[in-house]
Amino acid sequence: MKTDKLDKFLFQAMDAYPSYLEETVESLGYALSYDAKNTMALCLLGRLHAEQLYDYEGAKTYFEQALAENLHALEVYPYFIDTLLQNEDFDQAEKLIDFALTIKGCNKAEILLKKVSLLERKRAFTAAKEVLKEVKFNAYNSDLHYYISDTEKRLKEKIELSEGKKEKKAKAKKKKK
Template identity: 35%
Template sequence: MSITLADQYYLKALDDYDYNFTEVLENLNYALSYDAEHAGANYLMGRVYMEQFQKFDIAESYFQLAMAADPENIQTCESLAWLMIRTKRFDDALRLIAYAVGLKGVIFPEWLRLKALIFELRKDYQLAKTLLHEAISESYDSNYIEFLEGELERIEKKERLLSHVQYHMA
């Protein structure tokens, strides 16, 4: 299997991501002109629209095209889940997470953390903390464990602040 022109342009765009968005967009447009169903190019174009332009509908369209071309692409699943979380489509995000954790090569604690975030945003702090504890027990990366412990601390701080506010309002 050889590298196609679409692959080459996608790799150039990926290399320039975070540094030169003019080049990124140009290379992605070239990649998609050679192969409109290129999973990587559609995924990265979705990220550009989500992260740089905050055009979530357009971003989702690109992520859906990427998923149709490669339904087992973990990066696309993760970015689409983040988009759903940012747009408060929590049930859709939970369904996507349930699908994604079954994919080969997935790093399970990262998905538990996303799930915990959803429950935190729904103000179900107990379930969020339970999921973070599970993520810690499943993790094998000391830095990530430290990050997850910080997430737990943040949620516990929120709980204390909210209970303090509720106490004074009663």
């Protein structure tokens, strides 16, 4: 019976998020009262803090609690990585990405896309393009194809932009001599 009620409130919270935040919070409260260590509830609470309240440190705490309960809580990794990237915790994000890729059942394409995002934020555009090739090998649905194409275009533009700046700097140095 306890599990039925937990699931009911968890599903209500998931259904309400992000459109009805008050209902989400209320349902999460009930779900966590039945099981304070439920990884799905903790993950959703972490998302709420990161995506709605921009409280990245609070979000990290909830994601860490969820993973402390179950390292195989696959639902946690994409959102935790996003939060780390938003908070510019790049070293921690890189370690989490590398670990997540070792977990059986993990959506490798999704996690590799997080790695592309990390590299892009670090302005390692060429390395990001290389990882994007690996994403293609691990993508098994058409929806992801459009996102990959857009990401490729964006990276190409950034590479061209950064190379253009290098050329301008080189020309400026030659003029000074």
